[in-house]
Amino acid sequence: MSQSKQPWWRGAVLYQVYPRSYLDTNGDGVGDLQGITQKLDYIASLGVDGIWISPFFASPMKDFGYDVSDYCAVDPIFGTLEDFDQLLDRAHGYGLKVVIDQVYAHTSDEHAWFTESRQSRDNPKADWYVWQDPNPDGTPPNNWQAVFGGAAWTWDARRQQYFMHNFLPEQPQLNVHNPEVQDALLATARFWLDRGVDGFRLDAINFAMHDRNFRDNPPWDPAGRKITRPFDLQRRLYNQSQPEVPEFLERVRKLMDEYGDRYTVAEVASDDPLPAMRAYTRGDDRLTAAYSFDFLYAQTLTANRVRRSQGNWLGSAEEGCPSWEFSNHDAPRCVSRWYDGPDRISFAKLTNALLLCLRGNPILYQGEELGLTQVEVPFEALQDPEAIANWPRTLGRDGARTPMPWDKNAPHAGFSPVKPWLPLGPDHPDLSVGVQEEDPDSVLNFTRKFLAIRRASPALQCGDLEFVDVPDGLLVMVRTCEEEMLTCLFNLGAEPARIPEHVNLRGTVISQSARPADIEGRTLPPYTFAILKR
Incomplete structure (x- = not known):
């Protein structure tokens, strides 16, 4: 195209x-x-x-x-x-x-749809949100956790059921099924x-x-991961990304x-x-x-x-x-x-x-x-x-x-x-x-x-992208579209980066950092970039 x-x-x-x-x-x-x-x-x-x-x-x-x-x-x-x-x-x-x-x-719990849904189990919008009966011991239907902390379930006395919320209790989950x-x-x-x-x-x-069978999410080993809330301790297989x-x-x-x-x-x-x-x-x-x-x-x-x-x-x-x-x-x-x-x-x-x-x-x-x-x-x-x-x-x-x-x-x-x-x-x-x-x-x-x-570059807007293999810290991307080719060089590290000989540096520099690249010397200073067009 x-x-x-x-x-x-x-x-x-x-x-x-x-x-x-x-x-x-x-x-x-x-x-x-x-x-x-x-x-x-x-x-x-x-x-x-x-x-x-x-x-x-x-x-x-x-x-x-x-x-x-x-x-x-x-x-x-x-x-x-x-x-x-x-x-x-x-x-x-x-x-x-x-x-x-x-x-x-989800909606707000003040949305008219939820106001109606929570009134009874047989009103026209009763199934517009995710409602479930408690377990026999009164606990929530499963172990799903909310993003902001705590269980993804809140008890509602009107319906004598739990409603689901992946975020705040004030954000009840819509039943998009x-x-x-x-x-x-x-x-x-x-x-x-x-x-x-x-x-x-x-x-x-x-x-x-959500998973229609309300299966428990499996645990996730916290080793090596940042844990800020119980939500981070589960593999969220059943309360998101359903088929x-x-x-x-x-x-x-x-x-x-x-x-x-x-x-x-x-x-x-x-x-x-x-x-x-x-x-x-x-x-x-x-x-x-x-x-x-x-x-x-x-x-x-x-x-x-x-x-x-x-x-x-x-x-x-x-x-x-x-x-x-x-x-x-x-x-x-x-x-x-x-x-x-x-x-x-x-x-x-x-x-x-x-x-x-x-x-x-x-x-x-x-x-x-x-x-x-x-x-x-x-x-x-x-x-x-x-x-x-x-x-x-x-x-x-x-x-x-x-x-x-x-x-x-x-x-x-x-x-x-x-x-x-x-x-x-x-x-x-x-x-x-x-x-x-x-x-x-x-x-x-x-x-x-x-x-x-x-905006003026077809290669950057819509072109293909290829990476050139270079040492760690250096990033080289080539963007191409029809006759235009841009070589995008980035040093994302704190030390000067040597640009290997196999990287093609032909072209005109159209943008670069205030600390300019030494194209002839094949050196890119720390935290700098250069864009070449050829």
């Missing part, structure tokens, strides 16, 4: 917006949809192809929007449906696609498609179905195809995500992409990790398309996770360049274009239920969700006129957009330049 005939999402770069923390326009300390709209000119100036907006739906906010109480309503804290329509129209005017979250595995539930979810998807959205990220979609999920995704794809060229990306959170990712994206009747966690919780960035992750997706387009993030709203920021040296600015340029050289859909999390660091949020300021429950052994979600810094000289760095819902990082005002706009060597302006390189 020639580049001109590719669907818009093939090789597209998305910019993830976490609306609570982007820009507050009504002075309540929380970001909103109008804040995103006001900054669309900035987002468009980056050179990305579209935005993915994290949940803004009606919600009690027990899990900050991932506990949906009305799929077809905007929560008042974020604005109105009219605000969303204005955002969508303005984004399209800038040539930006708009992708939104869809949460199909039920065709009526599928119909209802697809109807909510149609609501947003009719408004003009360009795609969906399907949150925790491998959690959408029936792809059949539902075929229904999702059929709906999407009614609206033309639409993008669907599956979030697959699993210890062995590859089989599900392939199953969810195989062929042209399922999802267009799957979202990988290969880098999000990785404690180190190594050449072997990149090769292993990218090496799973070297085949034809028919095997599906992966999406990649190095940081997001759930994972600590990568510049803090992967680097503890004196020059985080250079390291942030390195990671952004690497992300944008990967095959598939790179997703740039808000603030990553600034090189924002992870914020150490004190216990008394925590908002995230997972962080509070598992303190101090937390995933660090609050520290990655802190407000965007816009103006160093404005109150709260221009995010809000009042105290924000989470504190800003102490170093973030100096990394603000306003400061970096004035610095031609900033992470922001570097990222813009590299996004322009990717």
